[in-house]
Amino acid sequence: MAQEPAGIKLSGYVDTEMPDYVGMIFVFMLSTFIGLQVINQVSRLLHTPLMSLTNAISAIAVVGAILVGGRSYVANDEPTWINILGLIAIVASVTNIVSGFLITDRMLKMFKRKEGK
Amino acid sequence: MSLWIQLAYLVATALFIFSLKWMSDPKTARRGVLAGALGMGLAIVGTLIDPSVIAGNYKWIAIAVILGTIIGVPLSRVPLTAVPQRTALSHAFGGFAAGLVGTAKFYYYVQGGHELNTFIMIALCAEVLLGYLTFTGSLMAAGKLQEVLPSRPILYKNQNLINFLLLVAAIACCGLLVYDPHRFSYLFPAVIVLALLFGVLLIIPIGGADMPTVIALLNSYAGLSAVAMGFVLNNKLLITAGALDGSSGLILSIIMCKAMNRSFTNVLFGAFGQVQQAAGEAEKRTVKSATPKDAADLMENANLVVVVPGYGMAVAQAQHRVREIYDHLTKRGVSVKFAIHPVAGRMPGHMNVLLAESDIPYEDLVEMDEINPDMPQADVCLVIGANDVVNPAALHNDKSPIYGMPIINSHKAKAILAIKRSMNPGFAGIENELYYDDKTLMIFGDAKAVTGEIAKALAGETGGH
Numbered sequence: 049m050a051q052e053p054a055g056i057k058l059s060g061y062v063d064t065e066m067p068d069y070v071g072m073i074f075v076f077m078l079s080t081f082i083g084l085q086v087i088n089q090v091s092r093l094l095h096t097p098l099m100s101l102t103n104a105i106s107a108i109a110v111v112g113a114i115l116v117g118g119r120s121y122v123a124n125d126e127p128t129w130i131n132i133l134g135l136i137a138i139v140a141s142v143t144n145i146v147s148g149f150l151i152t153d154r155m156l157k158m159f160k161r162k163e164g165k
Numbered sequence: 166m167s168l169w170i171q172l173a174y175l176v177a178t179a180l181f182i183f184s185l186k187w188m189s190d191p192k193t194a195r196r197g198v199l200a201g202a203l204g205m206g207l208a209i210v211g212t213l214i215d216p217s218v219i220a221g222n223y224k225w226i227a228i229a230v231i232l233g234t235i236i237g238v239p240l241s242r243v244p245l246t247a248v249p250q251r252t253a254l255s256h257a258f259g260g261f262a263a264g265l266v267g268t269a270k271f272y273y274y275v276q277g278g279h280e281l282n283t284f285i286m287i288a289l290c291a292e293v294l295l296g297y298l299t300f301t302g303s304l305m306a307a308g309k310l311q312e313v314l315p316s317r318p319i320l321y322k323n324q325n326l327i328n329f330l331l332l333v334a335a336i337a338c339c340g341l342l343v344y345d346p347h348r349f350s351y352l353f354p355a356v357i358v359l360a361l362l363f364g365v366l367l368i369i370p371i372g373g374a375d376m377p378t379v380i381a382l383l384n385s386y387a388g389l390s391a392v393a394m395g396f397v398l399n400n401k402l403l404i405t406a407g408a409l410d411g412s413s414g415l416i417l418s419i420i421m422c423k424a425m426n427r428s429f430t431n432v433l434f435g436a437f438g439q440v441q442q443a444a445g446e447a448e449k450r451t452v453k454s455a456t457p458k459d460a461a462d463l464m465e466n467a468n469l470v471v472v473v474p475g476y477g478m479a480v481a482q483a484q485h486r487v488r489e490i491y492d493h494l495t496k497r498g499v500s501v502k503f504a505i506h507p508v509a510g511r512m513p514g515h516m517n518v519l520l521a522e523s524d525i526p527y528e529d530l531v532e533m534d535e536i537n538p539d540m541p542q543a544d545v546c547l548v549i550g551a552n553d554v555v556n557p558a559a560l561h562n563d564k565s566p567i568y569g570m571p572i573i574n575s576h577k578a579k580a581i582l583a584i585k586r587s588m589n590p591g592f593a594g595i596e597n598e599l600y601y602d603d604k605t606l607m608i609f610g611d612a613k614a615v616t617g618e619i620a621k622a623l624a625g626e627t628g629g630h
Contacts, residue, residue, distance in 0.1 A: 095514025142233025
């Protein structure tokens with residue numbers, strides 16, 4: 049693991065620091081394996097809600113959008129057009145988060161078992 | 166502070182994995198949504214306390230979140246027949262967000278004169294390419310599903326050659342950008358334009374019948390663009406969540422391809438349904454027809470009725486009448502099962518949601534592979550709005566364009582009732598031999614009207630007994 053000197057942020061912007069690339073690829077590989085395993089177990093009944101749920105989860109892009117849109121790029125902290133791109137990305141991601149989770153729950157509520165059983 | 170952020174991300178990752186794990190059973194699935202939403206909330210709070218996010222920008226972020234909520238809430242209330250369009254649209258938003266973040270990061274590095282190493286630049290190129298092509302590709306898919314765009318394949322000359330050249334051009338630009346991002350920064354807009362164009366040209370030649378596969382594939386791309394963003398931003402949460410989405414899309418598209426006996430390359434470059442019209446034999450054969458009353462009598466005296474619903478049922482809004490039939494029959498001790506083909510509907514699992522909406526218990530929704538062994542025991546098979554998925558030509562006629570596609574073995578049932586508007590061939594323009602089978606009775610008419618009359622006939626007889 050890369051040594052992080054005090055004061056350097058772990059998340060997001062470690063621009064001058066050499067990030068742990070191999071570590072990231074490790075994480076990618078392992079989470080893909082977990083994903084394949086877990087998704088294979090998902091009931092075929094629920095493939096449509098699954099898709100809207102993973103939609104909402106992949107809107108985790110909001111994290112990147114906040115980091116890019118919320119940062120200061122100029123000395124007086126005025127928003128620049130780079131901030132604006134990030135802010136638009138936040139709008140797009142939040143749309144997916146809100147509609148994704150709500151519609152998944154709405155669909156899942158409809159799956160009922162036989163009465164009296 | 167940063168330790169807390171990393172811990173929040175760690176817990177969020179675990180919650181996302183549990184969220185998907187709980188989707189394995191309808192009983193626990195709603196808990197999965199809660200876990201996912203909690204994970205997302207934690208991730209957002211964790212990011213907001215990141216020291217690089219300055220307090221002065223909180224108000225802008227708040228406005229963006231409110232705007233997103235205002236757009237998102239109505240999108241979650243669309244009718245269930247429109248869920249495939251909504252899904253495609255959300256892939257478009259996901260791709261767009263990834264593309265924008267990638268663009269912003271690139272210009273941050275270039276304008277600030279910061280060093281951009283090879284790894285980050287490769288990831289940036291992947292993020293931007295995948296993001297923007299998912300954006301326009303998904304918009305095209307949504308347009309086709311909403312029928313704003315024609316759902317038939319839109320063909321143009323040398324489409325595969327043009328697409329290939331576009332891709333080569335985009336990759337060449339990326340190669341130069343990776344080689345020296347600062348010197349070739351003027352190529353970055355070209356990469357964006359090529360990706361946007363590629364997304365359009367890749368999806369418009371694909372016909373409506375292949376949309377379930379395309380949606381699943383675009384789902385995968387949207388996830389992978391989030392992974393690439395994670396590499397660029399050195400953020401493991403983005404990588405894990407994106408990988409979960411990417412693998413989900415991959416599995417769903419493999420299932421869809423298998424269900425149609427097609428390969429990825431065939432879906433993406435094959436333009437289904439263009440040359441196959443000639444395959445139907447022009448031979449005039451006779452069909453037997455029956456009235457809804459006959460159908461009611463037949464089903465009432467059955468032990469096992471298997472219903473094969475297709476998207477036509479949903480288009481005609483006949484689900485609720487079908488539920489009435491289900492209620493009348495089960496009340497009399499007739500066992501009723503619904504046989505669901507993986508590609509029934511317009512996205513993976515779509516038909517299950519449509520039937521669940523009309524209060525049919527999910528225990529009676531049976532997958533194709535599970536129902537097929539029981540088909541010979543079925544006294545009646547009622548086909549509503551399904552066509553190609555019950556065509557026995559797929560099993561034995563190697564000249565048929567759907568040859569090799571797994572089907573629901575309706576032809577093995579003791580009797581078949583098929584509700585159809587007319588004898589016009591279905592979506593792919595293929596004659597269905599099932600309708601000419603001696604055991605088959607056709608009931609002509611609108612699916613909603615016919616199922617309504619069958620339900621009425623069944624209800625009337627209850628009173629008589």
